[in-house]
Amino acid sequence: MADKVKETAIEEAERIKALAQDVARSGAYLYPLKGIAYYVSHRSLWKPLVEKLAPTITLGIGILTFMFTFAYLPQAALLTLFNGPLAVLTTVLLVLSESSTLFNVLxxxxxxxxxxxxxxxxxxVARNMTGIVADGREIKGGGDPMAKLGKLLKRPFARFTPKAIIRYFMYLPLNFIPVVGTVLFIILQGKKTGPNAHARYFQLKSMSSRQKEVFIEERKAAYTSFGVLATLLEMVPVVGIVFAFTxxxxxxxxxxxxxxxxxxxxGLKEQAKKAE
Structure with a gap:
């Protein structure tokens, strides 16, 4: 039995090591930070956010106020039974996560x-990828990258499904486990956030459902590392809306x-068209 436990521990350590190496090689975890730097230095990209800033901030403040007024104390009392003094921190993270989820949905x-x-x-377009964008919308001549964007031909960002909400609440009990549970909760959220961030890319590439599954599976560690940091950034109260854009x-x-x-x-696009 002792040898079996040792063997399992070694196998798990090797798996974690390989996963960490995949994350490091991909560098995907850096892209949320690169997004911030690129966004700050390219003012033309601010236009969509500026146009939606007032109603979005109002919504964010409203959700945050509601959740901390009515959801914090009951959950803090419950988590105290499991997390002890750490319940103050874990409940804040939980309420922020819940608020972030509601905000994203709405x-x-x-x-x-x-x-x-x-x-x-x-x-x-700013990265000279106009050709791939043209498969999903009309492209106009001249002007800055945002001015070149014409009418949308495809709408990729699917609204949140009941299945996604159910999965979220299934993960909530993890927060009863001190520290480790909250970390696991954020990682699981990140596993979904990463691939979802490329929904538009998959559509522009005309990937089928099967092609997307294979593509994501081959880059599972990269997408998870991107998603974890992206999730943490969007959990920041109020300014999380800005991070949604970055x-x-x-x-x-x-x-x-x-x-x-x-x-x-x-030949991915050609394969997808033949499969239709």
Missing amino acids: SKSFIIDEALVDTFDGTL NTVGAALWAADLEQHNTTAP
């Missing part, structure tokens, strides 16, 4: 969904690099 469904598409496409920029920069380094499967 804002991306009714306020900023099209603005995020514009930001993603505008970033690709994360979108980061995802577009990553997509541009994938294209430039030819890491997508050759």
Whole structure:
């Protein structure tokens, strides 16, 4: 039995080591930070956010106020039974996560969904990826990257589904485990956030569901590392809305690099069209 436990521990250590190496090699965890730097230095990309800033901030403040007024104390009392003194911190993180989820559901469904598409496409155009963007929208001549964006031909950012909400609440009990549970909760959220950030890219590449699954599986560690940092940034009260846009920029920069380094499967678009 002791040998079996030792063998299992070694195998798990090797798996974690390989995962960490994949994360380090991909550098995907840096793209949310690259997105911030690129966004700050490219004022033309600010237009979609500026146009939606007032209603979005109002929504964010409203959700945050509501959640900390009515949800913090009951959950803090419950988590105290499991986390002890750490409940103060874990409850704050939990309420921020819940608020972030509600905010994402409402804002991306009714306020900023099209603005995020514009930001993603505008970033690709700024990176001289106009050809791939042209598959998803009309491109106009002249002007800055945002001015070149014409009418949308495809709308990729699907609204939150009941399945996604159910999965979120299934993960909530993890927060009863001190520290480790909260970390696992954020990692699981990141596993979904990472691939979702490339929803527009997958559509522009005309990937089928199966092609997306394979593509994501081959880059599982990279997408998770991107998603974890993106999730943490969007959990920041109020200004999380800004990070939603910078994360979108980061995802577009990553997509541009994938294209430039030819890491997508050759002839993928042609294969997808034949499969239709």
